[in-house]
Amino acid sequence: MNSSETKQKDWWPSPAKLNLFLHILGRYDNGYHQLQSLFQMLDYGDELAFDVTCSAASDTDKERTEGNAPTIRMDIPLKGVPDDDNLIIKAARLLAQKTQCNKGAVISLNKRLPMGGGIGGGSSNAATTLVALNHLWQTGLSEDELSALGLTLGADVPIFVRGLTAFAAGVGEDITPAPQQEHYFLVATPNVHISTADVFTSPDLPRNTPAIRWEDYEFEKTRNDCQQLVVNRYPEVAKLLQWLVHYAPSRMTGTGASVFATFSDYTLAEQVRAKMPDTWQSFVAKGVNRSPLLDKLEQQR
Numbered sequence: 001m002n003s004s005e006t007k008q009k010d011w012w013p014s015p016a017k018l019n020l021f022l023h024i025l026g027r028y029d030n031g032y033h034q035l036q037s038l039f040q041m042l043d044y045g046d047e048l049a050f051d052v053t054c055s056a057a058s059d060t061d062k063e064r065t066e067g068n069a070p071t072i073r074m075d076i077p078l079k080g081v082p083d084d085d086n087l088i089i090k091a092a093r094l095l096a097q098k099t100q101c102n103k104g105a106v107i108s109l110n111k112r113l114p115m116g117g118g119i120g121g122g123s124s125n126a127a128t129t130l131v132a133l134n135h136l137w138q139t140g141l142s143e144d145e146l147s148a149l150g151l152t153l154g155a156d157v158p159i160f161v162r163g164l165t166a167f168a169a170g171v172g173e174d175i176t177p178a179p180q181q182e183h184y185f186l187v188a189t190p191n192v193h194i195s196t197a198d199v200f201t202s203p204d205l206p207r208n209t210p211a212i213r214w215e216d217y218e219f220e221k222t223r224n225d226c227q228q229l230v231v232n233r234y235p236e237v238a239k240l241l242q243w244l245v246h247y248a249p250s251r252m253t254g255t256g257a258s259v260f261a262t263f264s265d266y267t268l269a270e271q272v273r274a275k276m277p278d279t280w281q282s283f284v285a286k287g288v289n290r291s292p293l294l295d296k297l298e299q300q301r
């Protein structure tokens with residue numbers, strides 16, 4: 001893609017998140033876990049652009065299903081993720097189906113976030129798709145309706161639809177906005193793939209952390225209940241945490257593999273990043289209380 005094409009697109013932010021802590025309180029009958037977590041929105045992430053189509057799919061379009069089904073497809077398929085499995089396409093199809101919308105979309109993705117990193121890439125992409133297409137297709141769903149729809153795609157989708165730094169309980173859908181001091185985070189990802197489902201099905205995972213009251217939250221008094229298991233299984237995550245903790249308070253996010261270190265100063269975070277071995281992918285971002293997706297939506301109205 002050349003730079004003039006990039007400029008013409010109207011990009012919608014799809015920010016990353018961090019789990020500043022993640023406690024596992026128990027397990028529901030359906031196998032999902034009862035969590036408590038603090039989701040911190042970041043001012044850094046992927047971007048999505050939507051080329052809305054109003055007519056039926058062309059005869060040559062492989063995406064054409066039956067009758068006059070609209071085209072919903074990626075402009076360029078995400079590497080390793082067929083459109084049928086891509087959460088962006090799943091979200092768009094779900095919205096079209098739910099609202100009986102007869103418009104389509106060709107969707108471009110500027111992928112910056114490491115996939116399967118515990119920073120919410122796919123879930124955030126799904127949420128941005130729901131929010132943006134609900135606006136562009138004028139399908140008129142409320143934030144509550146979009147969140148409920150998002151939950152069927154993944155536990156983290158509702159928090160990205162809401163777009164606020166927040167405490168989350170239940171499987172992640174019971175959200176209480178919780179503005180935090182806006183720190184800078186050095187986020188680093190070792191070159192290992194960790195399956196969220198594998199971590200959650202491990203017999204070694206602790207599942208009995210007592211509930212905390214939100215008003216009692218302090219970073220130092222909390223932890224990520226998945227971290228020890230991941231550190232034991234993945235020496236690269238252990239090595240990265242040992243390296244980071246030397247500079248700042250550090251912890252794993254989600255089920256890994258990404259970890260974050262917290263700084264009050266941007267320059268300091270970048271200085272530490274500059275010292276980091278190249279084998280670890282990394283970025284520095286600001287923790288924000290309001291997601292850039294909400295700002296984008298507001299600009300459109």
Ligand SMILES: C[C@](O)(CO)[C@H](O)COP(=O)(O)OP(=O)(O)OC[C@H]1O[C@@H](n2ccc(N)nc2=O)[C@H](O)[C@@H]1O
Pocket residue numbers: 019022031032033034035037118123153154155156157170171172196197200201254255
């Ligand atoms: C743990 C977190 O990373 C915290 O941000 C997320 O809640 C996981 O969110 P996600 O990747 O969107 O999760 P989903 O796609 O809904 O589920 C992936 C897998 O994680 C497990 N899972 C997820 C969320 C949850 N509360 N309990 C679970 O047990 C389930 O085994 C599920 O098969």
Ligand SMILES: Nc1ncnc2c1ncn2[C@@H]1O[C@H](COP(=O)(O)OP(=O)(O)OP(=O)(O)O)[C@@H](O)[C@H]1O
Pocket residue numbers: 078081085086087088114115116117118119120121122123125126156196254255256
């Ligand atoms: N649009 C998408 N972006 C990234 N991954 C996607 C997307 N659609 C489907 N996936 C699949 O989802 C898997 C998990 O990716 P994702 O980046 O969402 O994980 P994660 O960062 O661990 O998320 P979370 O923090 O919500 O657990 C990928 O390995 C990929 O196969």
